[in-house]
Amino acid sequence: MSNYTANESRYEAMSYRRCGKSGILLPELSLGLWHNFGHVDNYNLGKEILHTAFDYGITHFDLANNYGPPAGSAEENFGKILKESFSGYRDELIISTKAGWDMWPGPYGNFGSKKYLVASLDQSLKRMGLEYVDIFYHHRPDPNTPIEESMYALDLIVKQGKALYVGISSYSAEETLEASKILKDLGTPCLIHQPRYNMFDRWAEKGLLNVLEKEGIGCIPFSPLAQGLLSAKYLKGVPASSRAGKATGFLKVEEVNTTVLNKVHKLNTIAKNRGQSLPQMAISWLLKDKRITSVLIGVSSIKQLLDNIGALNNKAFSSEELKAIENIIK
Numbered sequence: 001m002s003n004y005t006a007n008e009s010r011y012e013a014m015s016y017r018r019c020g021k022s023g024i025l026l027p028e029l030s031l032g033l034w035h036n037f038g039h040v041d042n043y044n045l046g047k048e049i050l051h052t053a054f055d056y057g058i059t060h061f062d063l064a065n066n067y068g069p070p071a072g073s074a075e076e077n078f079g080k081i082l083k084e085s086f087s088g089y090r091d092e093l094i095i096s097t098k099a100g101w102d103m104w105p106g107p108y109g110n111f112g113s114k115k116y117l118v119a120s121l122d123q124s125l126k127r128m129g130l131e132y133v134d135i136f137y138h139h140r141p142d143p144n145t146p147i148e149e150s151m152y153a154l155d156l157i158v159k160q161g162k163a164l165y166v167g168i169s170s171y172s173a174e175e176t177l178e179a180s181k182i183l184k185d186l187g188t189p190c191l192i193h194q195p196r197y198n199m200f201d202r203w204a205e206k207g208l209l210n211v212l213e214k215e216g217i218g219c220i221p222f223s224p225l226a227q228g229l230l231s232a233k234y235l236k237g238v239p240a241s242s243r244a245g246k247a248t249g250f251l252k253v254e255e256v257n258t259t260v261l262n263k264v265h266k267l268n269t270i271a272k273n274r275g276q277s278l279p280q281m282a283i284s285w286l287l288k289d290k291r292i293t294s295v296l297i298g299v300s301s302i303k304q305l306l307d308n309i310g311a312l313n314n315k316a317f318s319s320e321e322l323k324a325i326e327n328i329i330k
């Protein structure tokens, strides 16, 4: 058992943004458990990271069925931490999970069938020891299942009381519009979209953000630091303890290349001139757009978490700064 008591001033420092046209407010920073929370990781550190995040007003924790490794273990560990530390705070938390990527063998363990989505959420709820999640996402579009079937499954899950809201991830602008229309007709509007969006990956700017605004859907970019590339850590090589250095990390060493590092070096100088770290500038750069509801970070230490929270102290950019950044990343 944990003797954790949340910081009483946790809501004073954090700002919250409305998620699309919904009743839900999300903190400007949310915490994802993709890496650093599996059975291969340090459980007590994960727990301390979650305590610190909540102490700073981060009320939203993002999971998926396959987070670990092994797949499912981030939900198991999170469920344990919830029970040990957060049982008195459930109604102050927005907990999300997802299904869409490979989870179990055979034809019913991935993509977007009703069979998979419903069974997967049942498994996630058991692993986390929850009666419901706040948001359930379809994790990726399925080119072979009719979009109607995946959306009917999301609607069914809400009507069954297993999720309060639904979201989609990595759907294109066109797919998002189609999904949104179906969900609206069903009476379960899409709450939120989770795209990969950072200074190095700007596909969301080419249509998606406009669709989200028009449809009243929130936006929570994932991998805002391009998995850690948008920091100074790789400027002098690949540390063994980094995501690119670890065997279980999803960032490939090939992605840490000279072209990227040249840009990182220049961006780092602009960040320094702003009095920020590069991770802080990368987060502020996303938050400058009012269509962004929350930025979904991942951290492997308390130090990184505190650094990233510091981004919220300087979210304004001069037009010169924006131009200089644009010249580097365009």
Ligand SMILES: NC(=O)c1ccc[n+]([C@@H]2O[C@H](COP(=O)([O-])OP(=O)(O)OC[C@H]3O[C@@H](n4cnc5c(N)ncnc54)[C@H](OP(=O)(O)O)[C@@H]3O)[C@@H](O)[C@H]2O)c1
Residues within 6 Å of the ligand: 031, 032, 033, 034, 035, 036, 062, 063, 139, 169, 170, 194, 221, 222, 223, 224, 225, 226, 227, 228, 229, 231, 232, 233, 241, 242, 243, 244, 279, 280, 296, 297, 298, 299, 300, 301, 303, 304, 305, 307, 308
């Ligand atoms: N919907 C989807 O398909 C999808 C896909 C991916 C992620 N997500 C969600 O988005 C969340 C965030 O994604 P992400 O983990 O890729 O985000 P990210 O913020 O781009 O990368 C996080 C990593 O960057 C490094 N880092 C973070 N803060 C730092 C700092 N201040 N200084 C130096 N390095 C720092 C750490 O890596 P080191 O290990 O090197 O320290 C950390 O694990 C995930 O946890 C998950 O919830 C969703």
